[in-house]
Amino acid sequence: MIFAIQINSSPYQSNAGYSAYQFISAALGQHHEIFRVFFYSDGVYHAFKYAMPPEDEFGLTRQWSELAKQYKLDLVVCISAAQKRGLLCSDEAKRQNKTDDDLAEGFRISGLGQLVEATLVSDRFIVFG
Amino acid sequence: MDMKSYLFVLRKPAHSGSYVQELLDIIMTTAAFDQHVTMLLLDDAVFHLKIGQSPQKVAMKDTAAIYKALELYDVTEIYTEEDSLIERGLMLSDLCLPIKSINRTRIASFMKRFDVVFST
Numbered sequence: 001m002i003f004a005i006q007i008n009s010s011p012y013q014s015n016a017g018y019s020a021y022q023f024i025s026a027a028l029g030q031h032h033e034i035f036r037v038f039f040y041s042d043g044v045y046h047a048f049k050y051a052m053p054p055e056d057e058f059g060l061t062r063q064w065s066e067l068a069k070q071y072k073l074d075l076v077v078c079i080s081a082a083q084k085r086g087l088l089c090s091d092e093a094k095r096q097n098k099t100d101d102d103l104a105e106g107f108r109i110s111g112l113g114q115l116v117e118a119t120l121v122s123d124r125f126i127v128f129g
Numbered sequence: 130m131d132m133k134s135y136l137f138v139l140r141k142p143a144h145s146g147s148y149v150q151e152l153l154d155i156i157m158t159t160a161a162f163d164q165h166v167t168m169l170l171l172d173d174a175v176f177h178l179k180i181g182q183s184p185q186k187v188a189m190k191d192t193a194a195i196y197k198a199l200e201l202y203d204v205t206e207i208y209t210e211e212d213s214l215i216e217r218g219l220m221l222s223d224l225c226l227p228i229k230s231i232n233r234t235r236i237a238s239f240m241k242r243f244d245v246v247f248s249t
């Protein structure tokens with residue numbers, strides 16, 4: 001089955017992001033396809049490269065990057081939600097005359113059309129948070 | 130491109146963070162992709178369309194105005210639910226758009242009609 005996933009809450013706001021991570025890991029482990037994970041609203045906080053949780057805490061951003069690498073997951077961050085919250089990739093920062101490079105490895109920034117496309121091509125669409 | 134029917138279920142009040150504005154952005158994008166879009170306002174979301182709001186006084190965007198602009202995107206199917214209105218002392222005539230009201234007992238069967246249900 002093909003899944004599209006949307007995540008709306010930040011890593012420390014609720015456990016929705018972690019639930020999504022567990023769901024996606026389990027689905028991939030059972031050979032389902034995750035067409036795309038779309039980070040929207042406060043969900044964009046999952047993609048901040050410089051989030052530095054203490055060593056004894058689960059670092060969700062790093063886990064996303066590893067999962068993306070392992071399964072070639074498409075992790076997309078909404079550009080308008082990201083800019084509003086100060087998350088700029090290096091390309092976007094240059095366009096805005098800024099020097100940021102905030103996007104963690106394995107994520108990419110794009111528009112809401114990517115979310116609609118994901119819901120169109122997937123069998124199931126699940127929103128977390 | 131494929132066509133699917135979308136139902137957007139809104140349950141929180143306007144101006145509770147950026148929730149409504151960000152969901153309206155998804156609704157407009159979905160409609161811009163020529164998909165069939167329907168909205169259902171439940172619980173405190175019925176206040177989105179209440180007549181006589183002054184959001185600019187608290188530095189908020191006028192979400193009711195965005196609803197009126199949805200018609201330009203062919204989003205005209207907006208529903209609410211009778212008990213959500215009654216529990217808040219509201220009638221359809223208190224709202225700034227002519228929307229339809231359905232009975233709470235019919236909500237589940239109503240939702241089943243759609244391919245994709247967005248609810249946050």
